[in-house]
Amino acid sequence: MGVSRRDLLRGAGGLVLGFGMGGIAGLTNGMAAEPQTGAALLPWPYKKLDVDAVAERGYEGYYKGACCYGAFEGIVGELRKAVGGPYSTFPTEMMVFGEGGVAGISTLCGSLNGAAMTIFLTTGGAEKGGKEKAFALIRELFNWYEQEQLPDYTPRNPRFQIVRSVSRSPLCHVSVTNWCKASKVKSFSKERAERCAWITASVARHTAQLLNDNAAGIFKAAHAIPASEQTCRGCHDQGGVLENTRGMMDCGGCHFTPKTRHPKV
C-alpha cells in the first residue's frame, strides 16, 4: 500500500487508527466505525538506561508484585523517569498476572515474560518487518537465560546469598527445580523467593543491556540455539521430515535425559 500507517496517523490529525488495515477496511466495507485505541504507536521512545538501576528496581519490584512485574517495572519504571510520555500511561500493575509462570502455574518464567514485553514495547511494531528486531532481541534473552549460570547480579542489600545454576529452560518450574537441585534448598523457601528476586534483577539488567546495545546499533546475538536442539529441529521443525512441532527451547532441558532415550531412528 502506498500510504503508511504513520501517514494515516498524521492525516487523521493525531487520531491513532490502530495498526493494520482492520479499522480502515472495516470502514470501506461499510461496517460501523468503532473506538480505536488512543495509545501511542510502537516502538515507544527509548533512552539509554543505567543497567544497575534497572536491576535494583527489578529486585524491589519482585517483593511488590513478583517476577513478571519486577522485570517489567525494572525497565518501564526507569523509562518513566527518563522518557515519561507514554510510559506514564501504562498499567504496570497488570504484570502481577505473570507471577510464578502465570498465576503460579509455573509455565513461562515471569521475569522473561515481563522482559519480553518491554523489548517489544521499545523496539517492536505490528507492521510487516516491525517485529523482527524485537523477536531477535527476545530470542537472545531467552537463550542467554537457558545457557548462563544465573542469577548473575547481586542486589545491593540482599536478604540471603544465592547459589547459581543453569536453567536449560525458559520455564518457571524447570528453572526452579534445577536451582533447588544445585542449592539443596526447597522450592517454597524464603531463599528460593530471594533467588527469583535475583533472577528478576538479572533478567531486567540483561534486558536493559540488550536494549542499550540495540539503541547504540551494536546489538549482536551472543547465544545460539544449541547443536543438540538443531539436531531435533532437523526432523521435527519447519522443513523436517516429520515437521510436527515448532520452537526454540532447549529440547534436552526436558526430553531425553540419560534415563529416557529417543526412539531409534
Next chain:
Amino acid sequence: MGVSRRDLLRGAGGLVLGFGMGGIAGLTNGMAAEPQTGAALLPWPYKKLDVDAVAERGYEGYYKGACCYGAFEGIVGELRKAVGGPYSTFPTEMMVFGEGGVAGISTLCGSLNGAAMTIFLTTGGAEKGGKEKAFALIRELFNWYEQEQLPDYTPRNPRFQIVRSVSRSPLCHVSVTNWCKASKVKSFSKERAERCAWITASVARHTAQLLNDNAAGIFKAAHAIPASEQTCRGCHDQGGVLENTRGMMDCGGCHFTPKTRHPKV
C-alpha cells in the same frame, strides 16, 4: 496500614501513586520523588460481553497480530466498544510479542498469555488479596485448555475445517504437536495456522464466558488439577518430602509417557 491505596489516590487529587508503599516509603526515606504511573488502577471496569463477538474479533485478530494479540484484542477490543475509558489507552499492539509462545520460541501458548492478562486487567489488583480472584479464573482457563477437546468454536468464515485435539499442556509446542498428531497435518502449514486462529477464538470466547460468570457472581471452577498431577505434587510441591519444584501443569503431558517411567520410589 490505616490509609488505603484509594484513600491515598483521592488525597493526591487524582494523581495515581502506583501500588504498594514503594513510592511513599521512598519519599519518607528521603529519596527523590519520581514520576508515578498515571494509569487507572486495577481492576478496570467490566461489562458483560457477547462471547461470539469476542471469538470473531479474536479470530480476525490472529491474522493481524497472531495468537496473543488476537486473544487480548478479542476481549479488550470489545471492552473498548462497551466501556471505553482506560481500554482506549492500552497499547494492544504490544501483544504481538506473544506470538507462537513468545517470539516463536514456543513456550506458553500466546492465546493463554494474552487471555490471562485480560483476566488480571479486569478482575485483579496488586494489593493484598487483589490477585486471588484473578488467579482462580486464570487457573480455571489453563486447566480447561489442557483438558478439553479444542478448538471448540468454529469461526463464521473459516479458511479450513479443523480437527480437535487435547493439548494436555498450556505450552505452544506441546499443544501444536498433539494437534499435528491428531490431524496428520504439518506444523508450519496454513491449516495449522488456521487451527491456532480457532484456538485463539476459542480461548478468547471461553475467557469472556468466565469473566461474564464472574461479573454475575456465578463463577465456579469446573476443571480440577488431574489426580495424577496431585500424586506428583504430593512429593515434589509445597510441603512434599522433596519440595523441589512448583506448578499446576499436567506433569504427564511431558514427563513419564509409557516409554519413560518414573524412577522407583
